[in-house]
Amino acid sequence: MKYNQPDSYGHFNQFGGKYVPETLIPAISELEKLYVAEKSNPEFISTLKKLLKHYSGRPTPLYFAERISNDLGFNVFLKREDLNHTGAHKINNALGQILLAKKMGKTRIIAETGAGMHGVATATVSAQFGLKCVIYMGEEDIRRQKLNVFRMNLLGAEVRSVSSGSKTLKDATNEAIRDWVTNVENTYYLIGSVVGPHPYPMMVRDFQSIIGTETKQQFREIKKSTSILPDFVIACVGGGSNAIGMFYPFINDKVKLIGVEAGGHGVNTDKHAATMTKGELGILHGSASFLLQTKDGQIKLPHSISAGLDYPGVGPEHSLLKSINRANYFSVTDDEAVLAFQWLSKKEGILPALESSHALAYLKQKNNGIKPNQNVIICLSGRGDKDVHTIADYLGTEI
Amino acid sequence: MNRISDIFKTKSEKVIPFLTAGYPTLNDTVDMVLSAEKAGADMIEIGMPFSDPLADGPIIQKASQIAIENGVNIKWILETVYKIRTYSEIPIVLMGYINPIIKYGLKKFLTECNSSGVDGLIIPDLPPEEATEFIEKCKINKISPILLVAPNTENKRIKYISHLAGDLIYCVSILGITGSKSSKNNNLEKYLQRVKIYSECPFVVGFGISTRNDVRSINKISDGAVIGSAIINKFNKNESPQETVFNYIKELRGNE
Numbered sequence: 001m002k003y004n005q006p007d008s009y010g011h012f013n014q015f016g017g018k019y020v021p022e023t024l025i026p027a028i029s030e031l032e033k034l035y036v037a038e039k040s041n042p043e044f045i046s047t048l049k050k051l052l053k054h055y056s057g058r059p060t061p062l063y064f065a066e067r068i069s070n071d072l073g074f075n076v077f078l079k080r081e082d083l084n085h086t087g088a089h090k091i092n093n094a095l096g097q098i099l100l101a102k103k104m105g106k107t108r109i110i111a112e113t114g115a116g117m118h119g120v121a122t123a124t125v126s127a128q129f130g131l132k133c134v135i136y137m138g139e140e141d142i143r144r145q146k147l148n149v150f151r152m153n154l155l156g157a158e159v160r161s162v163s164s165g166s167k168t169l170k171d172a173t174n175e176a177i178r179d180w181v182t183n184v185e186n187t188y189y190l191i192g193s194v195v196g197p198h199p200y201p202m203m204v205r206d207f208q209s210i211i212g213t214e215t216k217q218q219f220r221e222i223k224k225s226t227s228i229l230p231d232f233v234i235a236c237v238g239g240g241s242n243a244i245g246m247f248y249p250f251i252n253d254k255v256k257l258i259g260v261e262a263g264g265h266g267v268n269t270d271k272h273a274a275t276m277t278k279g280e281l282g283i284l285h286g287s288a289s290f291l292l293q294t295k296d297g298q299i300k301l302p303h304s305i306s307a308g309l310d311y312p313g314v315g316p317e318h319s320l321l322k323s324i325n326r327a328n329y330f331s332v333t334d335d336e337a338v339l340a341f342q343w344l345s346k347k348e349g350i351l352p353a354l355e356s357s358h359a360l361a362y363l364k365q366k367n368n369g370i371k372p373n374q375n376v377i378i379c380l381s382g383r384g385d386k387d388v389h390t391i392a393d394y395l396g397t398e399i
Numbered sequence: 400m401n402r403i404s405d406i407f408k409t410k411s412e413k414v415i416p417f418l419t420a421g422y423p424t425l426n427d428t429v430d431m432v433l434s435a436e437k438a439g440a441d442m443i444e445i446g447m448p449f450s451d452p453l454a455d456g457p458i459i460q461k462a463s464q465i466a467i468e469n470g471v472n473i474k475w476i477l478e479t480v481y482k483i484r485t486y487s488e489i490p491i492v493l494m495g496y497i498n499p500i501i502k503y504g505l506k507k508f509l510t511e512c513n514s515s516g517v518d519g520l521i522i523p524d525l526p527p528e529e530a531t532e533f534i535e536k537c538k539i540n541k542i543s544p545i546l547l548v549a550p551n552t553e554n555k556r557i558k559y560i561s562h563l564a565g566d567l568i569y570c571v572s573i574l575g576i577t578g579s580k581s582s583k584n585n586n587l588e589k590y591l592q593r594v595k596i597y598s599e600c601p602f603v604v605g606f607g608i609s610t611r612n613d614v615r616s617i618n619k620i621s622d623g624a625v626i627g628s629a630i631i632n633k634f635n636k637n638e639s640p641q642e643t644v645f646n647y648i649k650e651l652r653g654n655e
Contacts, residue, residue: 018529019524020524020526021523021524021526021547021571022547022571023549023551023574025552026552026553170451174453181454181574181576182574182576182579183574184551184574185574282501282502283496284451285453291498293498293502296467296473296502296503297449297499298449298450298467298499299451299498
């Protein structure tokens with residue numbers, strides 16, 4: 001049976017939905033209606049296409065990483081989302097949503113950010129379209145992602161520090177939702193991942209699907225075949241937007257889909273963000289999905305060296321793909337991610353984001369199921385410049 | 400029929416305090432509820448703390464966090480309501496977010512609400528679109544599902560929501576979170592008049608209510624006023640939380 005999710009209520013089987021206060025119902029209903037109309041509107045499609053090409057620089061290359069392939073004994077291709085304008089896949093979604101915000105007549109854009117890449121993408125498109133922009137960011141993330149905070153300021157956005165809870169992405173999202181409830185009449189909430197209430201998980205997936213669509217075509221061009229498929233497609237998963245964007249166009253194909261989440265200090269410690277490995281069904285930030293929670297249903301504080309993966313939930317569609325065994329999810333630790341970061345930097349001359357380094361680290365794991373000479377595609381979701389301070393701290397180096 | 404439908408049969412001014420369960424300490428909740436009743440409260444709303452309360456402002460967020468640290472969970476709250484029932488028949492509604500309830504088990508939770516003496520439930524992150532099973536199971540257990548409406552809820556949706564709820568609905572007075580300033584212009588009055596026309600059941604109003612004047616003007620149109628963050632703001636070193644609740648409710652009722 002062909003995959004067709006979510007249903008018209010925004011449910012991915014038992015996951016997804018719209019668990020939001022009544023105040024937000026008119027806003028998400030309006031957005032859903034508009035999005036469903038616009039996504040098949042030729043004018044909207046061509047405007048977005050032009051922006052992706054001329055503003056963001058798409059298509060991004062699919063690069064055969066020969067030296068790491070030689071190390072590993074199988075063929076590794078990197079989908080270079082790090083080469084997008086602003087340095088990560090986040091811009092694909094930000095451009096799509098800003099067009100909708102403009103159509104809705106909103107004058108103010110808000111967003112949450114973890115590593116700051118979505119914040120930078122949102123600040124960028126807000127500047128481009130002349131809209132006021134407020135970014136919510138956890139105090140801890142502001143500390144470890146100073147560079148991105150300054151970038152957002154340069155782009156004219158106001159960055160609001162959030163000091164509740166774990167002071168990371170979860171709390172920034174809470175605060176963004178509180179702002180949205182308060183200013184819903186003039187404000188558009190530009191969610192950065194495949195999370196939140198319907199239609200966000202579906203809409204963000206659709207905007208990010210360009211990653212997988214391009215990849216499939218580029219892989220066939222490289223292989224000079226119109227039907228060949230890779231054996232594996234691998235991406236890191238925090239909320240899961242780059243992963244869904246990469247997976248979705250392959251969902252009806254015979255391709256193994258692997259999501260790699262943040263194992264932090266190890267999934268058997270209390271310091272990790274391995275939602276798929278350790279989470280249970282719950283409801284947070286507007287949708288039902290796997291969630292790290294206590295026996296009383298309170299949300300646990302996650303941990304990851306990578307701010308973009310430091311989130312206790314995950315997009316509902318990933319929970320679905322896991323529950324129907326269409327995708328498999330594994331975790332790698334902080335240590336493994338940093339090693340992968342250094343490995344790619346030295347072997348290929350590419351500094352990957354710490355988030356994307358998790359996907360790379362999976363290649364080095366024993367029993368990863370990849371056979372010699374198989375073809376593996378990694379979504380290199382972002383660039384690592386933003387992480388050099390974190391890596392320096394980790395290595396005990398002063399810069 | 401439960402205690403809620405009973406009290407809203409009579410048209411009198413209603414004052415409804417919101418108290419976070421287990422805050423400031425576990426020992427305060429039963430006595431605070433009884434003090435509130437003695438001071439003239441008509442119904443009590445007990446907050447079930449959640450780690451990520453996204454409809455709440457900083458005051459209730461902080462109280463929730465302390466309550467969780469004090470060890471409050473659903474089991475404790477239901478036992479506490481059961482204890483209160485030894486002394487009091489005041490209507491009690493629980494307000495809380497859906498995740499801890501799902502974790503506890505919806506069916507088990509509602510059965511135990513019934514056996515502990517809970518009369519109604521307010522779940523701010525469960526709009527009607529996701530509430531079908533919840534409403535059905537509430538009704539089986541004689542619990543009133545108190546659905547919410549907001550200033551931007553359209554007339555026909557107000558009618559629909561009140562129809563689903565049956566006994567009582569909760570009007571969020573503002574676009575915003577708890578503890579925000581109430582709207583001072585006549586928008587609030589227009590909105591409440593709209594609810595009065597379209598709601599098929601009684602309605603209470605909450606968010607941003609803190610003075611005797613607020614309570615009086617809101618009760619002119621609605622069936623009750625809920626006071627939450629403002630109570631926590633009144634707590635001080637010179638009196639016990641029970642005394643604060645007693646004095647403040649008296650003040651809000653207008654008979655100091």
